[in-house]
Amino acid sequence: MDASTDKERDHKKLGKELDLFTFSELVGSGLPLWTPKGTILRDLLDDFVWEMRSRYGYEKVEIPHITKRELYEKSGHWDKFKEDLFRITTREGDEFALKPMNCPHHTQIYARKPWSYRELPQRYANTTMCYRDEQSGELNGLSRVRAFTQDDAHCFCRESQVKEEFMKIWNIVDEFYSTFGFKPKKIRLSFHDPKHPDKYLGDKNRWKIAEDILNSIAKGKDVETIDGAGEAAFYGPKLDFMAEDAHGRLWQVATIQLDMNMPERFDLTCINEKGEKERIVMIHAAIMGSIERFLSVLIEHLQGAFPLWLSPVQARVLSVSEKHTAYAHEVEKELKAAGIRADSDDANESLGKKIRNAKTEKIPYLLVVGDAEVEAKTVSVDSRDHGKLDSLSIGDFIARAHEEIKRRG
Numbered sequence: 001m002d003a004s005t006d007k008e009r010d011h012k013k014l015g016k017e018l019d020l021f022t023f024s025e026l027v028g029s030g031l032p033l034w035t036p037k038g039t040i041l042r043d044l045l046d047d048f049v050w051e052m053r054s055r056y057g058y059e060k061v062e063i064p065h066i067t068k069r070e071l072y073e074k075s076g077h078w079d080k081f082k083e084d085l086f087r088i089t090t091r092e093g094d095e096f097a098l099k100p101m102n103c104p105h106h107t108q109i110y111a112r113k114p115w116s117y118r119e120l121p122q123r124y125a126n127t128t129m130c131y132r133d134e135q136s137g138e139l140n141g142l143s144r145v146r147a148f149t150q151d152d153a154h155c156f157c158r159e160s161q162v163k164e165e166f167m168k169i170w171n172i173v174d175e176f177y178s179t180f181g182f183k184p185k186k187i188r189l190s191f192h193d194p195k196h197p198d199k200y201l202g203d204k205n206r207w208k209i210a211e212d213i214l215n216s217i218a219k220g221k222d223v224e225t226i227d228g229a230g231e232a233a234f235y236g237p238k239l240d241f242m243a244e245d246a247h248g249r250l251w252q253v254a255t256i257q258l259d260m261n262m263p264e265r266f267d268l269t270c271i272n273e274k275g276e277k278e279r280i281v282m283i284h285a286a287i288m289g290s291i292e293r294f295l296s297v298l299i300e301h302l303q304g305a306f307p308l309w310l311s312p313v314q315a316r317v318l319s320v321s322e323k324h325t326a327y328a329h330e331v332e333k334e335l336k337a338a339g340i341r342a343d344s345d346d347a348n349e350s351l352g353k354k355i356r357n358a359k360t361e362k363i364p365y366l367l368v369v370g371d372a373e374v375e376a377k378t379v380s381v382d383s384r385d386h387g388k389l390d391s392l393s394i395g396d397f398i399a400r401a402h403e404e405i406k407r408r409g
């Protein structure tokens with residue numbers, strides 16, 4: 001689906017107006033650079049996902065962005081992904097690659113020691129950049145890039161734990177997307193293509209087990225499913241969450257993948273109740289997928305009007321004239337001290353112009369200060385979403401904002 005059919009809601013145009021990201025010819029196409037405001041957005045989204053993951057027992061891990069060729073030969077990515085890899089040759093002549101995904105690295109964190117079944121699942125979360133050498137003609141704003149950030153996670157568990165772990169991730173997906181009025185309505189069962197078994201790793205039997213598990217998970221949920229034969233990853237089947245945005249467009253958002261092949265290739269096991277080695281499975285679970293692509297969808301879905309908790313600037317103080325500037329700064333300071341992302345506009349321009357600028361930037365709250373406000377120690381509140389409100393004391397405005405931020409309103 002083309003994200004740029006409607007110019008007005010195009011994320012590239014809005015991203016520029018909101019000053020969230022930029023591109024540089026010197027850095028290269030498909031390599032977005034994030035401004036301070038855009039970085040705030042990315043961090044807040046990632047923190048939100050992490051807050052939910054940590055509730056379900058995930059732990060953060062970290063990995064380098066390059067690896068020896070051997071890792072991808074073993075995982076099967078070298079063969080499947082060869083064309084998309086950015087390759088590096090070291091001065092000693094060794095071949096390395098920039099990582100196009102994180103799974104193979106994460107298997108090596110799991111493989112560092114033997115595990116008892118009692119210690120499983122091991123759940124690793126890692127928000128990190130990946131690199132794919134997309135053709136320059138395919139690049140498009142944030143929708144298709146060469147460097148993207150995955151809010152990635154892998155759960156290493158026993159087959160008997162798959163269902164429960166899938167449900168946990170499903171809960172996170174529901175909570176995350178509902179916050180934006182973007183609750184996934186359909187699930188695509190992305191299975192292997194029976195006509196082309198050569199496209200996939202591993203034996204038939206293992207695929208059948210994995211697909212049966214996903215089928216039964218989806219059946220247990222009150223949700224519409226779509227047949228996605230041929231849409232599987234080369235190492236395992238997926239559940240793809242499909243959500244409809246404010247403009248009626250259907251997007252694939254989160255995805256949960258069940259992988260019985262990577263653990264086989266890397267010989268990942270645990271010691272079971274009988275003291276025997278047991279093959280484990282691996283669940284791949286990105287919530288946003290890539291932050292870049294998610295933001296391209298979110299910016300267009302909200303037309304740049306982010307909810308208060310997510311807005312890079314939450315409130316702007318506008319002084320009516322120069323003689324109110326000192327008070328405006330006082331208000332700004334108090335808001336910042338209360339943890340609210342605030343700034344003030346004391347340019348030598350009309351109030352009308354300042355308001356228009358702030359509206360273009362989609363700032364949720366404008367706090368106008370003139371004679372009456374200086375006198376009464378208040379602010380006159382203009383809300384992006386609720387129109388003009390009464391004058392409030394600074395303390396009352398802060399309390400209102402805190403409450404709205406807390407419920408992610």
Ligand SMILES: [Zn+2]
Nearest residue numbers: 102103154284
């Ligand atoms: Zn993965």
